[in-house]
Amino acid sequence: MxxxxxxxxxxxxxxxxxxxxxxxxxxxxxxxxxxxxxxxEELNAGHPHEVQKNKTVYSASAACGQGNELYENRGCSEEDEEAYMACNVNPDMILRAKVLSNWDDAPPGFFCAPRKYLPLAPRWVVHGLTCNSSSTSIDNITEYISYVKKEGRCRDYKQINSAGWSYADCNERRCPGPTGRVHVQGCCWWGRGVLLTSGVCTLGKLNTYLREIPELTPPENLCLNPSAVCDNRxxxxxxxxxxxxxxxxxxxxxxxxxxxxxxxxxxxxxxxxxxxxxxxxxxxxxxxxxxxxxxxxxxxxxxxxxxxxxxxxxxxxxxx
Incomplete structure (x- = not known):
């Protein structure tokens, strides 16, 4: 049970x-x-209706929230006696999801990084960019964030045909996602698990309780590395x-x-x-x-x- x-x-x-x-x-x-x-891990849905709301389809900042609420603000209520267990939002956290949609040139997995490394988040351009057939994907996360900042293309995962990052068609390099956020600092709390649970409350509670069950406790603290939820180990x-x-x-x-x-x-x-x-x-x-x-x-x-x-x-x- x-x-x-x-x-x-x-x-x-x-x-x-x-x-x-x-x-x-x-x-x-x-x-x-x-x-x-x-x-x-949650996918970048890129709803077309965002265009009519002055938001950017497939903005990298969709990692911050794909509704009207920032995931980092999805904490426990003040009345919750377990509210103290919620994870703290660390603006210096750097993470990258290892997940893809099942269609050609789909947006890569979400990522988060401090503004000192990526001041503004670009948007994903699905088609129309030229790829070198010899392009190799980037695994190192620091190198990857630098690649995104430089509007890199074709190296997010294997077999990209004509897609990549761009600030084109964004107002002064600002490509707001669904919540209006234009960067990905602190945006590490996208949905994970079979219910794509997002935010800092439920995950923080689970992290606390797992510490009491040695046989289930992963080496990683889920508040420091929420992506451990999806680790194949x-x-x-x-x-x-x-x-x-x-x-x-x-x-x-x-x-x-x-x-x-x-x-x-x-x-x-x-x-x-x-x-x-x-x-x-x-x-x-x-x-x-x-x-x-x-x-x-x-x-x-x-x-x-x-x-x-x-x-x-x-x-x-x-x-x-």
Whole structure:
């Protein structure tokens, strides 16, 4: 049974139906986040609508946040008794994600670096640049940041055809990402794990609790190296972070007139009908925005994921 201090995976009060539906709800979110793209680290989505908002498609500063909120500000609430566990944002941290989208010349993985090394973040130009067929990718992170600053092309990963970094079409070399940030200092808190958990709160709590479990504790402090979550040496960490996120932020949610466990039980007791997806709809909103009144992107797909898993678990048949 998954347990981190007071954060324990609910077993459905010893009711196997409740328990399986609970796990299906978690997996429905994981399928839409990390599993769908086969990634442990968040990808640069580069939404086209950013152009209309005076933001830059595929700005490197998308690492700072791909919504309206800076990930580094996604901390614990003042009322949270575990708030002291949150990671501190270190402006001198330098990290680079080792992940790629599955299409030609896609933006490379996110990275963060102090402004003294990269004052302004450029944008990724997907097509139209000339690449030397003999170009080799750069692995050293210090060399890589220098390469980005010089508007390097074709050396971010193997087999780039015609893409690279540029300040062209940016106002005075300022290429704001979704949050308006024009640099990547302190922007090391992009999503990681099967739920692409971002920010400093949940990761900081997990880092604290892992110290109490020697057999699971990685040598790295996750607050000093959050990318350790996706290190192949610790394949279990992406799942542990995802479970911890879901248990502490969704499973135990009780606010207003909606409480997760009660809503799940009621949905099961009322026949688990696909014509009434309200439970998974609201659970998805709580997961994505922290509130039943919030918004969940790809909401219909999360519902589909939920019922697909239930079908595998033998908890749902088409037509029910």
């Amino acid at each position: 998954f347990k981190m201090s007071k954060h324990k995976l609910w077993d459905g009060d010893d009711n196997i139906e409740y328990g399986l539906v609970h796990i299906a709800a978690f997996l429905a979110q994981a399928m839409e986040e990390g599993i769908k793209a086969n990634t442990c 610790y394949p279990y960490l992406k799942w542990i972070l995802g479970l911890f996120d879901y248990v502490s932020n969704v499973q135990d949610y009780a606010g207003g007139d909606w409480e997760y466990k009660t809503a799940l039980k009621n949905w099961v007791n009322n026949g688990k009908s696909r014509n009434d997806p309200k439970f998974i709809d609201i659970a998805s909103k709580v997961f994505k925005s922290g509130s039943p009144a919030g918004i969940a992107n790809e909401a219909s797909q999360r519902v589909n994921n939920f019922f697909e898993v239930l079908k595998i678990f033998g908890q749902y048949k088409e037509g029910e």
